[in-house]
Amino acid sequence: MARKLASTSLTFVLETCKRLGMEGYVVTVSGKKRSVVTPTKCSPTKKANFMQISPLLMKITTPSNRPFRVSVEGNIGAGKSTFIKYFSKFPGIETYQEPIEWWRNCNGHNLLELLYSDTKKWYFTFQSYVQLTRIQTQLSKPKDSLTRTQMFERSVQNNRYCFLEQAYQNGIIHPADYAISDKWYKQVMATFDLTLDLIVYLRSSPEIVFERMRKRGRPEETAVPLQYLKELHEAHEKWLMSDDVTINNVPVLILDADSTLEEIHEMYHKNEDKILGYDIKGRPVEKKEKDKVRRVLKLD
Known part of the structure; x- marks a missing residue:
């Protein structure tokens, strides 16, 4: 029996x-x-x-033996933090916002403030540290074995093909600094698995994000001119709207970030399965389903 x-x-x-x-x-x-x-x-x-x-x-194992990785990209004020907040409520997803506090306090130095106060002088220093923090973030191991999706606010790839490229093209950094950063990037990408499965591009107009930036009132951003946002916009366009696979071979989902908050949330909802990788990995187990199994099996 x-x-x-x-x-x-x-x-x-x-x-x-x-x-x-x-x-x-x-x-x-x-x-x-x-x-x-x-x-x-x-x-x-x-x-x-x-x-x-x-x-x-x-x-839970996946074909690539890691969670689905998605990076949220866009200009300053495009709505990346709002995007991250929206998707953080879903089961099986871990979100990683930009480590701004790290940049504000590197052994007591506010690198973000230094950058905006004298961009040309501090750009290489700032981007070197940003690249390090992005690598640390993108290499983060999931905190939960049931994590199916990791979502990053910007990426190592963004640092190389958007910010670094924009600075070089506009003469903000010396060609030698550019060459060093490029070699570091290539070595890091060859050494670690920092690949992405999807990029969500929150495409916005520089004028609109400029107004948003002024309204949110971050102290370090008060000196950021509209021209800088226009240059960043062009850098994003060249990186993410190009068919050149040498600068990007990751699928890009483009969302209109100039829309109203209600319209943006509707776009998020419509594209949830693509953004969270469910089309590839399958839907994660809902928490209520897991709890039900625990009760049935008396595993508490």
């Missing part, structure tokens, strides 16, 4: 996990990792032991 109950219970666990898309590996109470199909070959006693395993401990 006990063997029959154990077998029935195990079948229920496996079928439930499979239905919820939670196939993969489990960690036993003793700490050993086993495939979820392994128990069918075990003795009834070992099968029963798997009843103590929470589906939340299962390791």
